[in-house]
Amino acid sequence: MRGGWGHRGWHGRGFGGGREGRGEGRSRRMFDGGELRLVLLKLIADEPRHGYDLIRQIEELTGGAYAPSPGVVYPTITLLDDMGLIEAQQSEGAKKLFAVTEAGTAELEANAEQVAALIARLSAIGEERQKVDATSIRRAMGNLREVLVNRLNSGEVDDEALHQIVALLDEAAQKIERL
Numbered sequence: 112m113r114g115g116w117g118h119r120g121w122h123g124r125g126f127g128g129g130r131e132g133r134g135e136g137r138s139r140r141m142f143d144g145g146e147l148r149l150v151l152l153k154l155i156a157d158e159p160r161h162g163y164d165l166i167r168q169i170e171e172l173t174g175g176a177y178a179p180s181p182g183v184v185y186p187t188i189t190l191l192d193d194m195g196l197i198e199a200q201q202s203e204g205a206k207k208l209f210a211v212t213e214a215g216t217a218e219l220e221a222n223a224e225q226v227a228a229l230i231a232r233l234s235a236i237g238e239e240r241q242k243v244d245a246t247s248i249r250r251a252m253g254n255l256r257e258v259l260v261n262r263l264n265s266g267e268v269d270d271e272a273l274h275q276i277v278a279l280l281d282e283a284a285q286k287i288e289r290l
Contacts, residue, residue: 148191150229151184151188152197156211159209160209161208162185162206174239176236192209196214197215
């Protein structure tokens with residue numbers, strides 16, 4: 112699921128409810144300067160990857176809140192390759208699998224603090240996303256509780272309606288348990 116919090120993340124896809132284009136301000140980009148280059152290099156150093164896998168890995172780190180576009184990722188992979196920081200490996204199919212080179216490892220070591228901060232920032236977004244998701248569950252549970260309290264306190268619930276409510280709640284619990 113892309114575009115956390117009902118948006119499309121960063122890098123031209125907006126952040127903050129799609130404010131761009133409506134005169135309400137400009138959102139911050141996820142990565143500045145060479146930050147994406149360092150993140151991709153780190154992920155490739157962790158294990159050889161292809162472009163789509165890099166996109167998925169960043170999306171996973173952010174809990175689905177952000178996924179860089181192929182139009183940003185693939186040119187950055189080409190740049191890393193041109194710089195000699197990664198190299199294509201033999202792979203099955205049409206997807207090029209890239210691995211880090213010695214120069215790439217040296218680049219990561221030279222920028223270790225910045226790389227760690229970038230990965231921590233992505234992970235923090237993922238953690239925040241989980242909190243947001245848990246908040247929506249708590250909201251739905253509170254809504255259900257209020258509806259039940261109001262209905263039961265109205266005094267208009269006969270035995271048949273009570274049995275139907277219990278059956279619905281039991282059915283919902285069973286369905287959730289099977290997820």
